[in-house]
Amino acid sequence: IGGVLAANLSGPRRLKAGAARDHILGINVVSGRGEAFKSGGRVVKNVTGYDMSKLMANSWGTLAVFTDVTFKVLPAAETEVTLAIRGLLDDAAAAAMAMALGSSAEVSSAAHLPERIAARVAGGSLGNDAATLLRVEGFGPSVAYRIAALKTLLGKAGPLEEIAGEASRLIWRDVRDCRPFADNSEKPVWRVSMTPGEGHQMVLTLRMQAAVSAFYDWQGGLVWLRMEEGDPEAALLRGLLRKHGGGHATLVRAAPSHRAALPVFEPQPPALAALAARLKQEFDPKNILNPGRMA
Structure with missing residues (x-):
């Protein structure tokens, strides 16, 4: 193990x-x-x-x-509620997550699912619009107070939606398990760890040179990427990663020929x-x- x-x-x-x-x-x-x-x-x-x-x-x-x-x-949390901000672009989502994590609301999880990616978790219950997700856990009164504080802090960021209980847990399970890219294909999937504030910038630059889908966990510090044209673009991705502060790009899925030819882990x-x-x-x-x- x-x-x-x-x-x-x-x-x-x-x-x-x-x-x-x-x-x-x-x-x-x-x-x-x-x-x-x-x-x-x-x-x-x-x-x-x-x-x-x-x-x-x-x-x-x-x-x-x-x-x-x-x-x-x-111990497992007694209560959990996820506050979803809808319709944000990646840069605005990064700013909102940073603001929430820097507050006193004790946000335990922060992720951003761009447009269309959001529909691939929790059985499509989020719909197609982008969802920036902030999870708060703990005792019921504490969670309610902290969610209210987040609503006040982020009220102008975009439309807000509360998701509680099992529905919240299902969303975070699918984010954790990279459900949006679990499609039984061999399209390359990368797990990229990097500075949270640089993740969306790196993806924007990458999209100018390759067809890629992406979503963000850990306040943007974990970026899941799927290369849509079959080529892992390892040299391009790892070069951009170095230009954006460094990190680690791990090739999680690819065709056997690519996995045999490329270093799966970030070269040391x-x-x-x-x-x-x-x-x-x-x-x-x-x-x-x-x-x-x-x-």
Whole structure:
């Protein structure tokens, strides 16, 4: 399970990049040498030392096999309400999300589904108009108060709509699972992590050179892209990513020929690649764990 911990522990709480690793308290693993070892413990305050848990959680199973994992868990929210601002373009949506996340409303999730993308989540219940989504969770009176504060703050941004309970959860599940691009095709899909304020700018520049659909999670810090003409445009995308502050572009779906020819993960700088190679040599010198997964 080490291969997908950091990617899939987001769950309903919409944890951002790296947050899943922070919820792993302890691990027991077996390295490629056949050596069993452990790191961390069963409580938040445990012994100091090398933080192997975070290293292993992002290794995609290339360094060791997990035999035991201890997690810190959080209680499910009693109530959740999503405030949807309708009809915003990407730049206005980015500004609205930044304003909401910078407020005292304790927004737990912020995403933007552009026109037509919105209709592909929650069974089409949002309709075709663009939807900028802000989720608030907690006890009922607190949620009501914070939603009212957001309405006051964003009242001039555009038409507002409240979505509560199971309908809200369904929307966020589909956003998390990239439902808008789950169409059984081989059109390339990219998962891009970058500075939130730069995401929509990068997509705008990309659209001038390639046919692409996009939507935004994590206040725009996670951009899901689908290349509509079959070519992943890896060099173009990664070049634009560097020009817009850097980040990581992971090729999630593509035709087998493209996946075999392209680096699926963001290429590492030489110094970091050398460090990763030394770690691989230490933990799995015979390269028996997920060979070819990372490099």
